[in-house]
Amino acid sequence: MRLENRVALVTGAAMGIGKAIALLFAREGARVMAADISEQGRETEREILDAGGQCLFVRTDVSNERDVETAVRAGFAQFGTIDVLANVAGIAHESRAHELRLEDWHHILDVNLTSMFLCAKYVLPGMISLHRGAIVNIASIQGLLGFPGYPHYAASKGGIIAMTRQLSREYAADNIRVNCIAPGTVDTPMNHGVLSRVADPEALKANWAKMHPLGRFGQPIDVAYGALFLASEESSWITGQCLAIDGGVSARAF
Ligand SMILES: NC(=O)c1ccc[n+]([C@@H]2O[C@H](COP(=O)([O-])OP(=O)(O)OC[C@H]3O[C@@H](n4cnc5c(N)ncnc54)[C@H](O)[C@@H]3O)[C@@H](O)[C@H]2O)c1
Numbered sequence: 001m002r003l004e005n006r007v008a009l010v011t012g013a014a015m016g017i018g019k020a021i022a023l024l025f026a027r028e029g030a031r032v033m034a035a036d037i038s039e040q041g042r043e044t045e046r047e048i049l050d051a052g053g054q055c056l057f058v059r060t061d062v063s064n065e066r067d068v069e070t071a072v073r074a075g076f077a078q079f080g081t082i083d084v085l086a087n088v089a090g091i092a093h094e095s096r097a098h099e100l101r102l103e104d105w106h107h108i109l110d111v112n113l114t115s116m117f118l119c120a121k122y123v124l125p126g127m128i129s130l131h132r133g134a135i136v137n138i139a140s141i142q143g144l145l146g147f148p149g150y151p152h153y154a155a156s157k158g159g160i161i162a163m164t165r166q167l168s169r170e171y172a173a174d175n176i177r178v179n180c181i182a183p184g185t186v187d188t189p190m191n192h193g194v195l196s197r198v199a200d201p202e203a204l205k206a207n208w209a210k211m212h213p214l215g216r217f218g219q220p221i222d223v224a225y226g227a228l229f230l231a232s233e234e235s236s237w238i239t240g241q242c243l244a245i246d247g248g249v250s251a252r253a254f
Helices: 016-027 041-050 065-079 102-130 151-174 189-196 201-211 220-231
Strands: 007-011 031-036 055-059 084-087 133-138 176-183 242-245
Touching: 007 016, 007 065, 007 102, 016 031, 016 041, 016 084, 016 220, 031 041, 031 065, 041 055, 055 065, 065 102, 084 102, 084 220, 102 133, 102 151, 102 176, 133 151, 133 220, 151 176, 176 220, 189 201, 220 242
Parallel strands: 007 031, 007 084, 031 055, 084 133, 133 176, 176 242
Antiparallel strands: none
16 A cells, blocks of 8 residues: 555545545554534544544534644544645635736635645644655646636735745755645535526536547546655655646647
């Protein structure tokens, strides 16, 4: 198993990409600290325990420093260490820049970007003392490419890519690797919400599929496999990178 003897803190583990990562990491031998603001995280915990794995769910608002500190403490108390961090929790909402309220700008940056700094801040001391660690941050192709209607979301995702590079340089000497993933459009509750707000969801789905050269949008497991690779020793010489898992979107010319 690729994450045997590893303890992984996975944020956003209640649903979507975070849940897929938590389940896959557990299947690969990791003991999982599942953190999410939604009580649905208990279902992730239950599924992992029922499959014979180890998991502790802690309700956590990742944008709240005290919550993050408490979750990391709980992880240490339960499992003794945390040597993998998957920063997944995130939110999105659409708005043109001139219509965007400042409080919504701050909210997106707090939940998507500041949260990843906070989780790293509290797990890094343990990783430094172990002289081992892998951090995987979930960014987005919106951190690499322009899409209209998401200035705050894109800024948060671009920030994640820059912070990933910076942390990778800062902690390489401690044998801590920091990478990120930039997914394309993935079939998760986040996008189910978008589909529920448009007049013709089938047409939008078809458009999303067409936008990706591979002809379909992604499934959470597509991203989870990338996170597993970046969390495991198979990527032990990779740090500071952004892996696009996007059905080819970022490779197309127009
Ligand atoms: N779905 C996509 O198309 C897509 C594409 C690129 C990047 N991403 C990124 O992948 C990550 C996961 O997205 P998803 O599509 O699975 O979304 P989702 O909405 O399906 O799941 C997000 C999870 O994060 C949790 N969460 C939200 N705010 C939180 C907070 N303050 N504290 C703790 N947990 C919180 C939610 O409860 C939920 O469980 C996000 O960072 C998102 O930006 C998603």
